[in-house]
Amino acid sequence: MAQDRPTAAELLAAIADFLRDEATPALDRTEPRLGFQMRVAVNSLAILEREVRLGPAADAREHERLVGLLGREAPLAELNRELARQLRTGERDEADAALMAHLEATIADKIAIANPKWR
């Protein structure tokens, strides 16, 4: 059954906003070490918010590309294991344009969730 709003992303964003704007400044005044830890926590909540919002579609795209690249259907983790194996043995390498396009797209989706400001 669908949950009522807020959605998971909305609720995570609300928690992150509260912890960043209200709890962190208070901690900085009394317990700076915990203030630092709180920033780490707020940053992780922001990652989760983006993951809830963007993750499912990103995983689906990655899966579709892998099926095309490896020419068979299997769960995402299994296909990635196969790709990793081929890359270690050298069966595929950076000269493979389809491989590189897949990796570029996959990593672009991953960084958009983990740290969109990274460049």
Place this chain on the structure above:
Amino acid sequence: MSVHTSTETETVARVLGEATRRHFGGPATIEALSRQSGGASRQTWSFDAVVNGERHALILRRDPPAQGKTERERAIAVDRATEFRVLRAAHAAGVLAPEPLFELTPQDGLGDAYVMRRVGGIAIARKLLRDPPYEAARGRIAGQLGGILARIHATDRATLPPLVRREAADHIAELRRSLDALGQPQPVFELALSWLDRRKPAPLDRPVLVHGDYRTGNYLVDETGVTTILDWELAHLGDPVEDLGWLCVKSWRFGAIDRPAGGFGSREELWAAYERAGGGSVDPVRAHWWEVFGTVHWGIICLNQAWKHLSGSIKSMEHASIGRRAVETEVDLLQLLKQGA
């Protein structure tokens, strides 16, 4: 991060009082003792010892007995006794490194531990890169780091304790073992490791002392520039260019991405200073190889940090969250592999 109890602080203070008395040959008062950083396993404590009216600013480096070190940390990091001897050799060779003073004994009961002099300055990249007091220092750091590194690599091997020799091939094998232990497929890291494997530099006839963690965050800076090089626990024998490559890994620029030398200068500036100070001439292809290697290395360290939490060896949100930084190095690797085919 584990909370240290006042009892632990009291024990450390009592032992340090006794040990500094032995070393300086006079009754010692321990003041301003505080735990600096690190996890439960590798601790750094700052304190002052007042002996015969003279104040000594000191640091205790300490591994408590049998505390949650991972397999990998045991495999690649030197113990404190070895670190002490490396520091002594480097300091004697004129490297800007903290002066090591004395080791604690097993009877002291603090684990594997030694005391060194405390040097002024800060290591926090964010401040060094942006705060006004470091304006003048910023322009000097890249060159200083090149010069200091040349001295480290020139340390007479006869003065060093036995150290592991680690060449390119050993590093690649170690990272692949590490990925296997984590058990999660990592196509980009596999691609990069195979790229590295096919191009690996030949082992040197005469490996040198490699610092092993020479990067922004691991040296101290004051208004005048670099004051000392810290964190020698990954010291080993190997290719000097390893340290030059590691310093230029993008993660150590802390946002100053157009200044590869630790966020403070160009690669060419770093290499020129290294060569001027007597380091060998730097081959850009070799340096690129080690920069790519360093980038994979840091990515896999991120995964390992998270694994420490996930495996239960330490309970730490901070460690857990570092796992999500691995992808930053995947972005950088795809970029680097495009540049230098």
